[in-house]
Amino acid sequence: MAPPEALSGDGAFTVRRHQPELVSPAKPTPRELKPLSDIDDQDGLRFQIPFMHFYSHKASMKGKDPAQVIKKALSEALVFYYPFAGRLREGDGRKLMVDCNGEGVMFTEADADISLHQFGDTLQPPFPYFDELLYNVPGSQGVLNCPLLIIQVTRLQCGGFILAYRLNHTMSDGPGIVQFLNAVVEIAGGAREPSVAPVWRRELLSARDPPQITCTHxxxxxxxxxxxxxxxxxxxxxxxxxxxxxxxxxxxxxxxxxxxxxxxxxxxxxxxxxxxxxxxxxxxxxxxxxxxxxxxxxxxxxxxxxxxxxxxxxxxxxxxxxxxxxxxxxxxxxxxxxxxxxxxxxxxxxxxxxxxxxxxxxxxxxxxxxxxxxxxxxxxxxxxxxxxxxxxxxxxxxxxxxxxxxxxxxxxxxxxxxxxxxxxxxxxxxxxxxxxxxxxxxxxxxxxxxxxxxxxxxxxxxx
The missing domain is CATH 3.30.559.10 (Chloramphenicol acetyltransferase-like domain)
Structure with a gap:
């Protein structure tokens, strides 16, 4: 791994960020093309949506590195959710599909000399120093041929940490990404597989043949x-x-x-x-x-x-x-x-x-x-x-x-x-x-x- 790179956050603190890396599934996964549904690939969902989770210090977790815990469990969870490790391609009629090539999701670990309380009494958007806490990896911003998840784990001076990530919205909605995160949580806790098995089945929300527009939109x-x-x-x-x-x-x-x-x-x-x-x-x-x-x-x-x-x-x-x-x-x-x-x-x-x-x-x-x-x-x-x-x-x-x-x-x-x-x-x-x-x-x-x-x-x- 490359040495950490120092970044300043408005002069208020410093983030030391390791070189971004691709985290691939821990085991070989199927190589296939999986079409998205006709709900997934509409134009209004072709963007990356950011999320953040802030965690306090916990004495019983002393000596455990959240970045390494999450990265290891992420790799194992991707065995079950392997489409997230692929890349989107576009076919005829602007149809999107996932090339399940196992290339991986983008992962960055970092350290910041700032404590959780310095973010304010009530944590709510807009979050200060957002650009330092979710590094915009060059070439990762697109919808096609880019990582479908970009993740950064930043360790804080107080012992807490921040999980920030960007999701290609064509892949999942809120319930979908929470389901995936809970699979990572379960595997981090020692489970061999998620308690809720992931279901692709995007054909369930594909157009009928022939299409029948029955409602006013x-x-x-x-x-x-x-x-x-x-x-x-x-x-x-x-x-x-x-x-x-x-x-x-x-x-x-x-x-x-x-x-x-x-x-x-x-x-x-x-x-x-x-x-x-x-x-x-x-x-x-x-x-x-x-x-x-x-x-x-x-x-x-x-x-x-x-x-x-x-x-x-x-x-x-x-x-x-x-x-x-x-x-x-x-x-x-x-x-x-x-x-x-x-x-x-x-x-x-x-x-x-x-x-x-x-x-x-x-x-x-x-x-x-x-x-x-x-x-x-x-x-x-x-x-x-x-x-x-x-x-x-x-x-x-x-x-x-x-x-x-x-x-x-x-x-x-x-x-x-x-x-x-x-x-x-x-x-x-x-x-x-x-x-x-x-x-x-x-x-x-x-x-x-x-x-x-x-x-x-x-x-x-x-x-």
Whole structure:
């Protein structure tokens, strides 16, 4: 192995990074071409999505090196998940397939002279020193002919460590990557094989022959690509907002008079609340069309299930609710709630099959970006529960707002604040002026509910 290379992190600390290396399966694996599903290889998933897990020092693990523990278990887990060690190729009709060549995933180990507490009382995106904690290995950024996983383990001065990684999103969704990480965890703990056997079966979500588009897919409507009223030349702010149990219940109760006797989940209430506040902060023209897309997984939504236990491909769709900025902002909050519920309800197995047929028929297009806010709730997927022996992660989940090159997205992640309260953290990318108005709008509405969290202190960090 090459000697460590010193890197500075804004002068605040130093990272000593070893030469990146490829970690291959510990045993020979099949050499084959495995097509992705027609849900996997749509244009909107052709990017690498970053995640981070922060772990505290644990006295009982003294003398054990997390980088070596994870690297060894990773190599053994890749025997079962060998497609991750391959490379994507593109065939006719933009069809993606994995060349299972065993080349390996990219792995970097590093040491940083910084302690976990120096990252702040509440760990949430955006994370400081992100570029030092997940090294962008030259030539690794692409979708085709590049590693499908890029991993860095950084040991901290306090005895804790950070696991950061980028996943080629065409390979897996949130449940899929958590399943893979738990396989690494089990093998690190001494298991010979994962307790949940991985299932490829991507043909289950491939287009029918002939394709039959049976649903309306407004998430893929074609609108002028040069028209986007949200993302301007103004500087962009990246900020996260923590909602604890008190805030989440108060927001849900705020919608109780709008639910028409139906139960409203905390996700539905929080999402409707934030979508309306976000749209008001953007100050769009009243006639401007806006979209909300709800990432909805179809796992467990049919009997028998369409996706078997162990399936680790992408198993979600994102139906769109469409309205105008004027209608969304001028109507009561119940209007936004109705649209959120409607979008969620559209995510059926038939809808997913129709999306697969749509992809093949229309050339695998990207979703609509102008005027769009996409939400993915990862808070219940178990990212924080990934335990390599050092305990539950202090934070585990997506590392940023935005979906790769698409800034109009938010990932809900499970989080614990400085008071020890368990809640949800929601990151946003917004133009700076809109972010300031967004904070004011959150405080205005929450202030009318009860004495809840104020986000006004966030304004100082944006100036």
């Amino acid at each position: 407004r998430e893929y409507e074609q609108i002028p690509s040069n028209y986007d009223p949200i993302w301007t030349q103004e500087s962009i702010a990246h900020h996260s907002f923590f909602f604890g149990p008190k805030e989440l219940e108060a927001i849900r109760q705020m919608f109780s008079s709008y639910n028409n006797g139906q139960y409203t989940t905390r996700f539905e209430a929080l999402t409707a609340f934030l979508w309306r506040c976000r749209t008001k902060a953007l100050q769009l023209e009243p006639s401007q069309e806006v979209r909300f897309m709800c990432i909805s997984n179809v796992r467990g939504k049919s009997n028998p299930p369409v996706l078997p236990l162990g399936y680790y491909g992408n198993g979600f769709v994102y139906p769109a609710a469409v309205t105008t900025a004027g209608k969304l902002c001028e109507n009561p909050f119940g209007y936004a709630l109705e649209l959120v519920k409607k979008a969620k309800a559209e995510a059926t197995v038939e809808y997913m099959q129709s999306v697969a047929d749509f992809m093949v028929t229309k050339g695998r297009p990207c979703f609509v970006m102008p005027g769009t806010w996409i939400v993915s709730d990862t808070s219940r997927l178990g990212f924080r529960g990934v335990d390599f022996g050092w305990g539950k992660a202090v934070y585990g989940g997506p590392a940023t707002a935005g979906a790769g090159p698409f800034p109009g997205a938010s990932y809900y992640a499970a989080c614990e604040n400085a008071k020890g309260e368990e809640g949800i953290v929601v990151p946003f990318y917004l133009p700076l002026s809109a972010m300031k108005r967004f904070i004011h709008e959150l405080d205005r509405v929450l202030g009318q509910l009860e004495q809840l969290t104020s986000f006004s202190d966030s304004l100082a960090s944006l100036s």
